[in-house]
Amino acid sequence: MKTIGYLIQKEFKQIFRNKGMLPIIFVLPIVQLLILSNAATYEVKDIKFGYIDVDRSSTSRALIEKFRSSAYFNLLAPYSSYKAAYAGMLQGKVNVIMEIPNNFERQLVNQEKTSLGLTVDAIDGAAAGVETAYIQQIVQEFNQGIALETSVSNKNRSGFAGLITIIPSYWYNSTLDYKTFMVPGILVLLVTMITLFLSGMNIVREKEIGTLEQINVTPIKKSQFIIGKLFPFWIIGLGLLTIGLVLAKLIFDIPLLGSLGTLYFYTTIYILVVLGIGLFISNFTETQQQAMFIAWFFMVIFILMSGLFTPIESMPQWAQMITTFNPIRYFVEVVRMVMLKGAGFSDILPQLWKTFVYAILVNGLAVYSYKKVN
Amino acid sequence: MKRFIGFVRKEFYHIYRDKRSLFILFGMPIAQILLFGFAIANEINKVEIAFLDQAKDATTIEIINKMASSKYFSINRYLAAESEVEGVFKEGKVKAVINFEKDFGEKLVKRGKATIQLVADATDPNTANSITNYILSIVQQYNQSINLHQVGGPQVLTQTHMAFNPELKSVFMFVPGVMTIILMLVSAMMTSISIAKEKELGTMEILLVSPLKPFQVILGKVVPYILLSIINAIIIVLLSIFIFKMPVQGSLILLGTESVLFILTSLSLGILISTIAKTQQTAMMISLMGLMLPVILLSGFIFPIGSMPLPLQIISNIIPAKWFILIIKGIMLKGVGMAFIWKETLILIGMTLFFIGISTYKYKIRLE
DSSP states (O other): OHHHHHHHHHHHHHHHHOTTHHIIIIIHHHHHHHHHTTTOOOOOOSEEEEEEESSOSHHHHHHHHHHHHSSSEEEOOOOSSHHHHHHHHHTTSOSEEEEEOTTHHHHHHTTOEEEEEEEEEOSSHHHHHHHHHHHHHHHHHHHHHHHHHHHHHHTOOTTOOOEEEEEEEEESOTTOOHHHHHHHHHHHHHHHHHHHHHHHHHHHHHHHHTHHHHHHTSSOOHHHHHHHHHHHHHHHHHHHHHHHHHHHHHTTOOOOOSOHHHHHHHHHHHHHHHHHHHHHHHHTOSSHHHHHHHHHHHHHHHHHTSSSSSOGGGSOHHHHHHHTTOHHHHHHHHHHIIIIIOOOTTTTHHHHHHHHHHHHHHHHHHHHHOOSOO | OHHHHHHHHHHHHHHHHOHHHHHHHHHHHHHHHHHHHHHOOOSOOSEEEEEEESSOSHHHHHHHHHHHHSTTEEEEEEOSSTTHHHHHHHHOSOOEEEEEOTTHHHHHHHTSEEEEEEEEETTSHHHHHHHHHHHHHHHHHHHHHHOHHHHHSOEEEEEEEEESOTTOOHHHHHHHHHHHHHHHHHHHHHHHHHHHHHHHHTHHHHHHHSSSOHHHHHHHHHHHHHHHHHHHHHHHHHHHHHTSOOOOOSOHHHHHHHHHHHHHHHHHHHHHHHHHOSSHHHHHHIIIIITHHHHHHHSSSSSOGGGSOHHHHHHGGGOHHHHHHHHHIIIIIIOOOHHHHHHHHHHHHHHHHHHHHHHHHHOOSSOO
16 A cells, blocks of 8 residues: 555656646646637527529518528628629638529519529538528518418418417527537546546656666556556546536536536546556557557547537447447536436436446456566 | 758658557548548437327327428337426437427417427537427428418529538538548647657757758658658548548649648647657647647537637637638539638648747757
C-alpha cells in the first residue's frame, strides 16, 4: 500500500511539474465546453432566400410578404434572372431560390393551378428537408387564404371537409434549447478525451525515454505499478467532471433532475473503461507517436458514433451494432437520462451493467498483456 | 542542396522504419472514411413513434397508415392511456407519441376542426424538431387531399429542385468533412510530433550544430509528410468517387491543387505547435485536444455555421477546415471554378503564411 502511495505521489508530481501541460488538461477543456456547446445546433434559421418575381402582380407580392414575415427566412433583394440567382447559390450566398412564373395571378384568378419553381441547395440534405417543409407550410397557408377568399365569394363551402391542426409539446426540454442537450454530452467527450490521451501516452512515454526499465528492476509489483499509474488520471477525470457540472449549472443553467450520486457512481466505473483502453494502447505501442495515432483513431470513431451529434437511429443496422462497443455512447445516454429526465439508479442499470463488464474485460486484458520484461 | 537531400532521405528512413506508424498513417484514414461515409447521417430515419388513438375511427387509421408508410417513422406500439407516455419516454426508444383526441373523425366532419397532439421527447431537440416538421407535412398533405375545393380550385403548387444533391444523401455532406478532418489532424499531428520528438530526445541539438540552416531542418522535416499527406488525399478522393459515388463536377486538377494548399496549411500549423511545445506529449495534446473538437464542431462539417450564434460564426472564420470544406463542396458538388472560390483560397494561403511567419519568429536556434 505504501509503495502505491509513493508511486501515486510521483505521478502527481510529474503531472503538476509540467507547466505546459496543466493548461491543456484543465483550461482547454473548460474553454471548449463553454464555447463549443453553443455551436452544436441543427436548427435551421436565417435561410438566405432569393426570389425572382416575373409576374410582378399584387398576388405574387402578397406571397413574398408571407415569406418576409416568417422568422425563418432572410429575404435577399430580388434577383432579375434565374441565372443571377443561381450564381449566388454557387457562391454560397443563397440557400433557396423561388421563381414566381409569369401569369401567376391570372392563373389563380381563372381558378387554375399554378406552379412555383423552387431550387434548394441540398448539399446538407437534412437542412434542405427542413427548408422545404417551411416553404410548404407558408405556401399551404397562402392556399388556404385563397381558398377562403374564393369560397366566401362563391358562398359555397361544400368542398370544405375540415382541417386538422397539430399541437406539439416538447417534454424534458420545452423550449427546444439544444444547449441543454449538448452541454452534458460535450462534457462527457472532454472527460473521455483527457483521460484516454493521458493514460494512453503515459506508460509508453516511460518506455520511449527508457525509464520504464528502471522501474521494472525495482521490486514494485505489476498491479501496484498499474494502479499507481492510472489512479491520478482517474482523479483528474472526476475532477474535470465536477468542474464541468458546476459550470453547466452556473453558466448554462442545465437542469440536474436526477441524483448526483448516481451520476458519480456511474462515472467512476466509466473512467475505468477509458483508462483500461489507454493502458491497452500503451502496451501495444513502442512510441508515443504510435500511441497517439491509435488513441486518435478510436477517439474520432467513439465521438462520431456516440449518438451525440448524429442520432444512432439514423445509422444503418451494422453501424448501430458497432456502437454497442462504444463506451461513450453509454455515458452520453446515462448523463442525459440522469440530468434531463431524472432517471434513477434502476433506470440506468442496463448501461451500468454493460459498462461494468466492459471495465472488467478491458482492464483484465490490459493487465494481462502488460509485461514487466521488455 | 546535396546536404538537404541527404537530410530529407534520413527523414524518409525514419518514417519507413516505423512500420507500425506507417500502417496507422494509411490504414486509419481509409478505415475512418469508409466507416463514417456509410454510418453517419443526420437525417432522421425510421424513428420509432407510438400512437395513442382515443378515437379509432376511419380517419385516424388512415392518418396512422400514412405516417407508418413514410420512411421517417416506424410504429413502436399503441398506447392505451395518456399515463403511459412518461414510462415510454423513460425507456428511451420511442421519440414521439401521437395523440388523437376522442371522436376525432366526427369532430372533423361536424365542426370542421380536429386536433392531434404531438408529444416529442425533446432531450434531443434536433430530432424533436425534425419529427415535428415531418409530421406537420404529412398532416398537411392529408388536409389537402380531403379538402375538395383545394383539389379542384385555384392553388399554388411547388416544383422543388434539390440542387447539387437530388437524392439528399447525407454522404455528400459528410465525406468532405471527414476528408478535411483526417487531412488536418494527421498533417498537424505528424509534423508537430516529429519536431517535438527531436527536441525531447536531444537530437535537435545535433541537427542545429550541423551545417544545415535551421529553416532547412524544418523544411526537411516537412517534405516527407507533404508527400504522405498527398497520397492520403488521393486515396480519400478515390474512395469518395468510387465507393460513395460522389461526383466531381469541377476540375480534378483544381481539387488537387487546393488539397495540397490545405495540406500545407495544416503542416505549417503543425510546425507552429511544435515551436510552442517542448515535449511530444504537449505537442500531441495541443494538436488533439485543441484541434479535434473545434474542427469537428466549428467547420460546418456536421452543424450549419449559419445557425450558430454570431460570436461563434465569427470564431469559425479562423478554422482553416471551414474554408477547405467550402472549397471541396464547391469543386466536387457545385462544379465551380476558381472564380467562385478565390476568396477561400486566398484565406488559406494567408493562414499558411501567417503560421509560417510566427513559427520563424518563435523558432529558437538555441535550446535552453
